[in-house]
Amino acid sequence: xPGRFANKVAIITGSSNGIGRETALLFAKEGAKVxxxxxxxxxxxxxxxALLDAGIPESNFLIVAADITTxxxxxxxxxxxxxxxxxxxxxxxNAGASIKDPQNRIGIxxxxxxxxxxxxxxxxxxxxxxxxxxxxxxxxxxxxxNVSSIVAVPAGWSLLAYYPMAKAALDQYxxxxxxxxxxxxxxxxxxxxGIVRTGFHESEFGWSAxxxxxxxxxxxxxxxxxxxxxAGRPEHIAKAIAFLADRxxxxxxxxxNIVADGGTTMVLGIHANVxxxxxxx
Ligand code: NDP
Numbered sequence: 402x403p404g405r406f407a408n409k410v411a412i413i414t415g416s417s418n419g420i421g422r423e424t425a426l427l428f429a430k431e432g433a434k435v436x437x438x439x440x441x442x443x444x445x446x447x448x449x450x451a452l453l454d455a456g457i458p459e460s461n462f463l464i465v466a467a468d469i470t471t472x473x474x475x476x477x478x479x480x481x482x483x484x485x486x487x488x489x490x491x492x493x494x495n496a497g498a499s500i501k502d503p504q505n506r507i508g509i510x511x512x513x514x515x516x517x518x519x520x521x522x523x524x525x526x527x528x529x530x531x532x533x534x535x536x537x538x539x540x541x542x543x544x545x546x547n548v549s550s551i552v553a554v555p556a557g558w559s560l561l562a563y564y565p566m567a568k569a570a571l572d573q574y575x576x577x578x579x580x581x582x583x584x585x586x587x588x589x590x591x592x593x594x595g596i597v598r599t600g601f602h603e604s605e606f607g608w609s610a611x612x613x614x615x616x617x618x619x620x621x622x623x624x625x626x627x628x629x630x631x632a633g634r635p636e637h638i639a640k641a642i643a644f645l646a647d648r649x650x651x652x653x654x655x656x657x658n659i660v661a662d663g664g665t666t667m668v669l670g671i672h673a674n675v676x677x678x679x680x681x682x
Pocket of ligand 1: 415418421439440444469495498499551595598600601
């Protein structure tokens with residue numbers, strides 16, 4: 402039976418790891434031809450292996466090593482995709498990172514350079530990719546899904562001030578882009594993940610894999626942090642991305658955010674205190 406992405410071509414940025422890799426896998430299993438991308442060659446090889454292990458033929462995917470924050474990297478990604486597959490139907494702007502301050506400064510003491518790098522990967526690369534793919538997506542009446550974060554919600558994040566600012570900017574950009582582009586038949590929406598087991602927190606805090614695992618286990622064990630009782634897995638987010646990328650499922654949804662966080666943003670401090678006292682009584 403043809404999958405829901407049969408005859409579709411998708412670029413998924415940040416698909417050398419985590420959420421992006423799982424999204425590429427899901428799309429490919431459901432019939433899409435996918436471009437997988439990132440900078441790290443070993444991680445790209447691991448994504449290639451995951452696709453081959455899932456029975457996806459090499460003719461259905463393309464691996465492009467590129468830095469998405471550079472204009473030449475973006476051109477390479479789009480150019481190679483069009484050369485191999487001839488069109489573009491779906492763009493998933495998933496690559497993102499919370500940049501570690503070189504001197505380990507936290508909060509609003511982080512350097513302006515850290516701020517600039519954070520905006521470059523989380524916002525400017527999305528603007529560049531959206532502008533450059535626009536004519537190709539207009540031809541196919543295509544779909545864009547941006548990957549933001551729950552850190553974009555209106556709450557203060559004292560530890561890392563700039564990453565939440567970047568994701569909040571991305572959410573607002575999504576709404577503006579959605580209005581502009583729907584006139585050309587292109588839909589734009591966003592998924593905002595909560596805490597998900599990927600390489601993200603290892604890069605963010607310079608943690609080892611064991612330290613990251615402990616963080617996810619501890620967070621998941623604390624229902625006042627994650628009410629559903631476990632940290633998310635990449636497939637939870639991939640499924641939400643697929644829903645928004647699939648026009649049959651979500652045609653009438655324009656410029657919206659789906660929060661996939663196991664309930665984290667439902668819990669205010671006051672609720673957490675009540676949950677904690679119930680748990681301890
Ligand atoms: P990972 O660190 O596992 O993956 C990040 C991906 O982005 C990698 O494929 C990485 O590729 C790519 N990337 C980073 N910088 C660049 C760059 N300059 N050029 C090209 N590719 C780049 O993290 P996640 O899978 O968790 O992150 C995916 C998205 O989800 C991000 O936008 C993140 O902000 C968001 N998110 C994640 C959460 C979580 O808890 N995990 C929570 C909320 C949001 P490479 O290293 O090969 O360059």
